C-alpha cells in the first residue's frame with residue numbers, strides 16, 4: 001500500500017479547438033486533466049494549488065472516503081471553495097474501489113474543463129477477473145465550448161431558460177476530424193492486431209448521455225463505477241455523465257483505421273442540440289493501405305429511449321466467489337424521492353431575477369421531493385460538525401408514494417413555485433436503506449443520472465411509469481444487481497437502489513446533468529456516527545479552506 005502525492009496546479013491555460021483560441025481553467029495546463037494511477041488500498045495526498053482567478057474545489061467521484069468527508073470536495077457541502085492564491089491538501093484513502101473512477105471540479109460549471117481519470121488497479125498480488133489486456137487507454141468524453149464556461153453558467157442562472165450548448169463533444173480533448181479545422185485535433189489509439197485492450201471510459205460531459213461505438217468492433221463492459229461487472233458485449237454502449245466504464249476491445253478485424261464515435265442521446269429534451277459526431281481513430285499497427293475515409297460505426301438515433309433504458313438496465317454485478325456482493329435485505333429505511341423539472345412562474349417575486357426565458361416565459365427550477373436545493377454560505381459538513389445553527393434544516397420533505405400519477409402526460413398541477421431551501425435527510429448509522437427515485441413529467445420527462453457521494457449502491461430494479469410499491473419489488477434483482485454510484489433514472493420511470501449507511505458524514509446526492517443541479521436537483525444526506533470506535537467521522541484536517549464572508 002503506497003502513498004502517492006500528485007500536485008494539482010489550478011491555472012488558466014490557452015487551448016485552440018475549432019479554430020478558436022481561448023483561456024480555459026485547467027489542472028497543470030492539461031485538458032483533459034492528468035490521469036491519476038493508484039492501486040486498491042493506496043492513499044492519495046493531492047496538493048491543490050489555486051493559481052487561477054476562480055474559486056474551485058475538486059471532487060473524487062466514486063471514492064467513498066470512509067469517515068473522511070472532509071476530502072469529498074463539493075463546494076458548500078463538505079468544504080468552502082479554494083479562493084485564488086490558496087492551497088488545500090486532500091487525503092483520499094482508497095478502500096474497496098477498483099477500476100476506473102474520476103475526479104472533477106465541483107464548483108459552479110468548472111468541471112467542464114477541470115476533470116480527469118482516476119485509475120485504481122487491483123492490489124499487488126491480485127489480478128483482474130478477466131484476461132490481462134495488452135494495453136489500456138483512458139477515453140475521457142468531454143466538451144469544447146467556444147464561449148467562456150463561467151459566462152455560460154452565469155447566463156443560465158440569469159436567463160431562467162436552457163443553457164447554451166457546447167460547440168463539440170471531445171474524446172480525450174479532441175473533437176475529431178469530422179469537425180471543421182480539426183484535422184489534426186483527432187485522438188488516435190494504436191492497437192496491435194489480435195490483441196485485447198482495456199478502455200477506461202469516463203463521461204465528463206455536462207448535460208448529455210452519450211452513445212459510443214467503434215466501427216466493426218464490439219465492446220465488452222467488465223466494470224462500471226469502480227466495481228466489476230459480468231461481461232456485457234454490444235456494438236454500442238450508453239454512458240451518462242458521472243458514469244465510468246471499463247471496456248474490453250479486441251483488435252480482431254482486418255488491419256485498418258476505424259472510427260470510434262460518440263453522439264448525444266437526447267430523449268425527451270426540448271430544443272436544439274449538437275448532432276455532430278465526435279470521432280477518434282482506432283489505428284492498427286503494421287503495413288496496409290487504410291480505407292479512406294475510415295468506416296464509421298452506426299449509432300442509435302438521438303432519441304432512442306428504448307436503447308438507452310435497455311442498455312442501462314442490462315448491467316450486472318460480477319457477483320463471483322472472489323468478488324461477492326452484499327445487497328442489503330431487511331430494509332429499515334424506505335425512501336421515495338421524486339425528481340422533477342419544475343417552473344417558477346414569472347413574474348417571480350421570490351427572487352430578484354426578472355429574466356424568464358424558460359417554457360412559457362417562466363423560469364426553470366428542478367427539485368427532489370418538490371424542494372429546490374439552495375447552497376448555503378457555510379459548508380454543511382462544518383455546520384454539522386461544529387454545530388453551527390441556521391445553515392441547514394433537518395426536515396427534508398417526504399412525499400406520498402402512491403397518491404399521485406407522477407408520469408401522466410396531462411400532469412400540470414403542483415409544478416409551479418416549488419419550495420426552495422437547504423434541508424438534509426438525517427440517517428442513522430448502519431441502516432439498510434432502499435431509495436426509489438421517481439421521475440416525473442411535470443415540465444419535461446427526461447432521464448436523470450442520479451449520483452450519490454460517499455457510497456456505491458445496488459440498483460435492484462427499474463421500470464417505466466409510476467413505481468408500484470406492491471408489484472415492482474417482486475421483480476427486484478437481489479442476485480447480481482450492479483454496484484454503481486450513478487444511476488440513470490429513465491424518463492418518466494423509476495429506479496430502486498439499496499445501500500447500508502456504513503459511512504458517517506455529509507453526502508451530496510444530485511443529478512449529474514449540470515443544468516439540473518444548477519436548477520436545484522440535489523439534496524444532502526447526513527449519516528450520523530455509529531457507537532463503535534471506527535464508526536465516527538474523523539476530525540477535520542488543519543488546512544480546510546476558509547469560508548468567504
Ligand code: C2O
Nearest residue numbers: 059061074242451
Ligand atoms: Cu461527479 Cu457531485 O459529482
Ligand code: CU
Nearest residue numbers: 448511513516
Ligand atoms: Cu436531471
